[in-house]
Amino acid sequence: MSLKLANLSLPKLTLNPKPPSKTALDKLDHVILVTPDTIKTSVWKTVTYGTLLKQMYEKADKKNAKLALSSHLSNRNLTGLSLGVVQKNRSTFKNLTQMGELCKNAVDAKAEHIGLLLVGFSPDTHKELSEILISASLAASFQLWKKKSKKPTKKKFKSIELFSAPEAINVAQLKAEASANNMARWLSALPPNYLNSKNYVALVEKLAKQKKWNYKFHNILALEKLGAEAFLAVAQANPHEDAGIVHLQYxxxxxxxxDAPDLALVGKGICFDTGGTNLKPANYMLGMQGDMGGSAVALSNFYALSQLKVNKRIDCWLAITENHIDAHAYKPNDVVTAINGTSIEVIHSDAEGRMALADTLSLVSKTKPKLIMDFATLTGAAVYSVTDRYSCVFTNRPQLHNDLIQHGVNTGERVWPFPQDDDYDSSLESKVADTLQCSTENGGDHIMAARFLNKFVDDKSAWIHMDLSAAERKGGLAHIPTDHTGFGVRYTTRLILEGSIFEKLAK
Ligand SMILES: [Zn+2]
Known part of the structure; x- marks a missing residue:
């Protein structure tokens, strides 16, 4: 199966500083109107179709955080109309969720040309909500990979026009973020016979050429020379020798x-996870093509940040392999040694993500980045502890905990930090090797996995590990309507663009 990168082009986005004229509204398929829960009645006199909109607003349930009403304009086109009422001081997550619901209305109505209008807000809130509504509309109609004989009836938005647009909106950032999130979702949803190791590596190489990134691929032979036995243990049951570690540089x-990178983005890219020798039961194996979600997030962040020409030296490392069952497959009690010399006693072949990352993080550490951020759909324990609404974070700089939480609140991609004190290591003591791969005691596997990974990170680099429990959620999350959420793109792109994390680390 060959694979072509998805068309990541976004709908045409126009920011019109003027309020909409009647002609402009009448041409649209759907208008999304957003208002505060209290509004001066005089405002409606200044808006086209003000009387109709005012009537609709008055009918709306102002306490209901959800979509209030949908109707249509009294024109020949019967332009669809969705109204959302926003309460004061509501969280970004809730605002994203509501804007996503409003956009879903337009998608369900098969609208192609949509208008966005916010009325009655203070300038700051107007800007903030405009950006949220743009993000939601850019995410709403992107379509994931399908191979159906019948053409999908769902339509993509062709144009989005924001009326009364504030000046200071950073369109380039919103677009880069949206394309990157779309790419992460698209990659994660691909069937595993399409996105196998070979096709994934080829796709990234092609993208690197297109974007003029430095590209290096550590193939099986190169990894053997480096002594990457932890990564190779996972890859050794693959049907072909096409696994490896991709290294991109911006x-x-x-x-x-x-130059030593400011940031190294690292991702777990297990294209399909059977569980290996400790084979997964059928219902747990289903959907395991998404086990490369961490690498999709790392790559997509790299894509967005380089697209925005951020003034930081950034590397991206993707640990790409599959985890198969085969006579050669690695098994419990095998002992392997990672690149940094740490020997590992294997406990469970389904904990392959930390094995692939162990060698990748060892390689990354040699390049002495200021900050390492890795992304992985690593443990079930992460999902048990925060569900699929949040993702878990771990860091070797615990003074960042509050900032990491707050950044999640600000961006609407919510994370919660977990401890990784070194006394947890006593649960990883092996009789024959430097460490166990997993604890044989019950509980806290997300913490034990972080402690394990910590052994391959040089403490001179600050390190944030994101266990992506929110990578997949039925019905989507916040403004993202698909089960694959691309969680981690909005969070990380914004974290690096804001840059205050580097100042904090320099202190
Ligand atoms: Zn696994």
Whole structure:
């Protein structure tokens, strides 16, 4: 099966500083109107179709956080109309969720040309909600991979126009973020016979050429020379020798590839996870093509940040393999040694993600990044502890805990930090090797996995590990309507663009 990268082009987005004229509204298929829960009645006199909109607003249940009403304009086109009422001081997550619901209305009505209008807000709130509504509308109609004989009846938005648009909106950032999130979702949802190791690596190489990123692929032979036995243990049951570790580099002007990176993005890319020798039961194996979700998030963040020409030296590392069952497959009690010399006693072949990451993080550490961020759909324990609404974070700089939580609140991609004190290591003591791969005691596997990974990270680099419990959620999350959420793209892109994390780490 060959694979072509999805068309990541977004609908045409227009920011019109003027309020909409009647002609402009009449041409649209759907208008999304957003108002505060209290509004001066005089405002309606200044808006086209003000009388109709005012009537609709008055009928709306102002306490209901959800979509209030949907109707249509009294024109020949019967332009659809969705109204959302926003309460004061509501969280970004809730605002994203509501804007997503409003956009879903337009998608369900098969609208192609939509208008966005916010009325009655203070300038700051107007800007904030405009950006949220744009993000929701860019995410709403993107379609994931399908191979159906019948063409989908769902339509994509062709154009989005924001009326009365505030000046300071950073369109480039919103677009880069949206394309990156779309890419992460698209990759994660691909069937595993399409996105196998070979096709995934080829796809990234092609993208690197297109975007002029430095590209290096550590193939099986190269990894054997490096002594990457932990990664190779996972890859050794693959049907083909096409697994490996991809290394991408982005160098802004004034930097070179040999400079230590400001940021290394790292991702677990298990294209399909059977569980290996400790085979997964059928219902747990279903959907395991999404086990490369961490690498999709790392790559998509790299894509967005380089697209925005951020002034940081950034590397991206993708640990790409499959986890198969085969006579050669690695098994419990095998002992392997990672690149950094740490020997590992295997406990469970389904804990392959931490094995692939162990060698990847060892390689990353050699390049001495200021900050390492890794992304992985790593443990079931992460989902048990925070459900699929949040993702778990771990860091070797615990003074960042509050900032990491707050950044999740600000962006609407919510995370919760967990401890990783070194006394947890006593649960990883092996009789024959430096460490166990997993604890044989019950509980806290997300913490034990973080403790394990910690052994391959040089403490001179700050390190944030995101266990992506929110990578997949039935019905989507916040403004993202699909089961694959691309969680981690909005969070990380914004974290790096804001840049205050680097100042905090420098202190
Ligand atoms: Zn697994």
């Amino acid at each position: 160098c802004p002007p004034g930097t070179t590839a040999s």
